[in-house]
Amino acid sequence: MTNHLLNFFTVIDNQGGIIVRDAPKFDLDLYIQNYRGRTRFDRLFLIGRSSVPLCVDALKAATAEAKRGRDTQRYREVVEHLRIAAPNEPEATFDQAWLESTESANRNETHRLTAELKGYKNNLIKESIRMGNEDLGKHLESIGDLNGAAESYSKMRPDVSTPKQIVDVGKHLVRVSLQRREWSMVSAHLSKMGGNQNSEDEKTLQPYIKIVSGIALMGQERFHEAAIAFLAADAEVAASHYNEVASPNDVAIYGGLLALASMDRRDLQTKVLDNSSFRTFLEREPHIRRAVTQFVNGRYSACIATLESHRPDYLLDIYLQKHIPKIYDEIRNKCIVQYLIPFSRVKLDTMQAAFGGPDKFVEDELFTMIKAGTLKASVNTIDKLVTTVSPNSRLKMQADALETARSYEKQAIDRLRRMSIAAADLEFKGQRRTGGMHGLGASVDMFDETTV
Template identity: 70%
Template sequence: MTDSLLAFFTVIDNQGGVIVKDAPKFDLDLYIQSYRGRTRFDRLFLIGRSSVPLCVDALKAAVAEAKRGRDPQRYREAFECLRIAAPSEPEAATFDKAWLDNIETANQNETRRLLAELKGYKNNLIKESIRMGNEDLGKHYESIGDLNAAAEAYTRMRPDVSTPKQIIDVGRHLVSVALQRREWGMITSHLSKMPSGTNSDEYEHMQPYIRIVMGLSMLGQERFPEAAASFLAVDVNASPTSYNEVASPNDVAVYGGLLALATMDRADLQRKVLDAPDFRQFLEHAPHIRRAVAQFVNGRYSACISTLEAYRADYLLDIYLQKHIPKLYAEIRSKCIVQYMIPFSCVSLDTLEAAFSNPAQSIEDELFTMIQSGTLQARINAIDKASTNTSSCERFACLVTTVSANPRVKLQSTALATAQSYEKQAIDRLRRMSLAAADLELKGQRKTSTAFSGLGGVGDIIYDEATMV
């Protein structure tokens, strides 16, 4: 690492940023080609600020991507990072002041033009023109990075919409802005206002996008089970162009697979992930995720963890996963340890260390944390720690004893619950028989219908007559 890179990542570390020293397995050029829109810069900029091996290449690509857009602040940020990280690079040698001045002037002129047009539309009181004027203004604000003004312009479209397609367009614009601002709760609110009952082709075309952004919203709120269900429900037959401004098919496979591993049991993983026809096709874009899920289902827990660890660097460079990777990996690891312990009454710490070695934390401390939180029902025997003459199953250096429920108590509890259920059913049946014997049942007669016309479109009114006999 050069001195300039070291200084750059020292600043990032002091700011609390994530630093990834291992090289990811993806090719940067092929990776970024899967996306379009503003997410391209966001992903390149994050990689440039996080990945030591890809820092310079990603920041150079981010500078070029910023100059293809109309957001001057993005160019300033990317150029400044590149200047600090690699001052000797040609792209960092000269700040393009002429381009910056031209784009700022063009943005101001375009803003004035669109505001003048919108004012004229409002004076003419043409709702469709007002809606389109606010939409054009919102798109302009979004492209230049003024997300607050973009959200306000899109919100002003609502009073002037008249068709389900227009309502969907407003919702998608607001969701896009909320996603960039990381307002996860607002995403859910905007999606709930879309006309879900419509059968239009536009809404069907939007389904993959809606499920993906809903999954990202749940992920941002750390509601992992709901996020997993949303990603697993994405239609594989949809064209990636309908959602590649947010994610790629590979991202859908990774997000859905990791969240499913962290939240689902083995039966659900087999049924909803490996055997699901649609999601199985997504897994073809990320075969390592399919392999990790299959290893967990087949009881190869150490292999599952090793597979995921090999791709940790890739996931730490994802704009949506980076924050959640430590927690997701911890939950998957805990599940693996719990499943590994189920068949045994005692397991040696040496065996656990060999199967689940973690350089960041000793297995003993990890087990203590799991036992304390209630994740693992077990005990660690510390009494015979100094003993060397006892058997291998009695030395502390290799003993973790699982705590199982008392079979007698479990049997008695099950029998008691069964008896209570039978008693309740018997009482309900006796009550029903008594009501029938006393002729106190509520009997419904045949339904008769009377159609009313000429009542302002009331339609058919159905009467249901019931009498107490």
């Protein structure tokens, strides 16, 4: 690492950023081709600020991406980063002419669209007002004024008249809310889009709603609900309908990781591996399918090793990066708990070999899990043994037998009482239960035994 890069990542580290020193398994050029829209810059910029091996290439690509748009603030930010990381690169010098011309064009366009919208409002033409607000919102979004864009898109709602227009407004607002990381607003806008399209449009919109909903739920750390959303996405719809948010590879990774973190073995088999639609996504990321299969088959250390080998890739994802430590901890905890179930005692050395590493001691992890209540066990540090705390099976069997006997006795007494009442041809008044049945036998059944 050069001195410039060292200084750059020292600053990033001091700011609390995540630094990934290992090279990811993806090719940067092929990776970014899966996306369109403003997310391309966001992803390149994150990789440039996080990945040591890809830092310079990603920042240079982000600079080129910024110049293809009209957001001058983004351009300034990425060039400032590149000037620190690689000051000798040609892209590290501000293109002052481009900045001035772009900012001038942005001001003129904003003024023109605002004037047009004002004219539409004076003429009281609803369709023109809707389109004017949409054009202004798209322009403000493209120059980085997300607050203004959200306001313009929101003003479209009173003037929409068709289901397609309702969906378009929802997509605009969802896109802005995603960029602002307002997860609750994303869910709110998605809820207004449902049920406003015909059957054909609904099929193409379904994966968009499921994927965006999953991202919003993941942002709120509602991992199980997010996994359900990703697993329900229709794989037959072309990625062009949602690739300004995520790619099919992302869906496989998000769904697989969150399912591993939040589902038990049976659900992983039925909802992930046996899910014919989601299997199409998994084919793009075979290591995710392999990790899920390894967990289902009880090969927990292999599952963790598979995931660890791809951790650098996940730490460079704009939606996953923040949650990877928690997701991985939950998967590891599940693996350790499942590993210990068949045993009453396990040597710490065996546990260390299965789940530890050169700089990771499983003993400390076990203490943390026991303290949190995740693992019911005790650790003998002298004899180096892990002893699981299992319920007394004989006591549980006796308690179940007694409960079954009490239930049978109660049912028998109730039936004998009813038979005696019916045999004596007795009638009595009481509070009837809900039902429309008639006859002596039915009437007896419909009274509480407290009235007898």
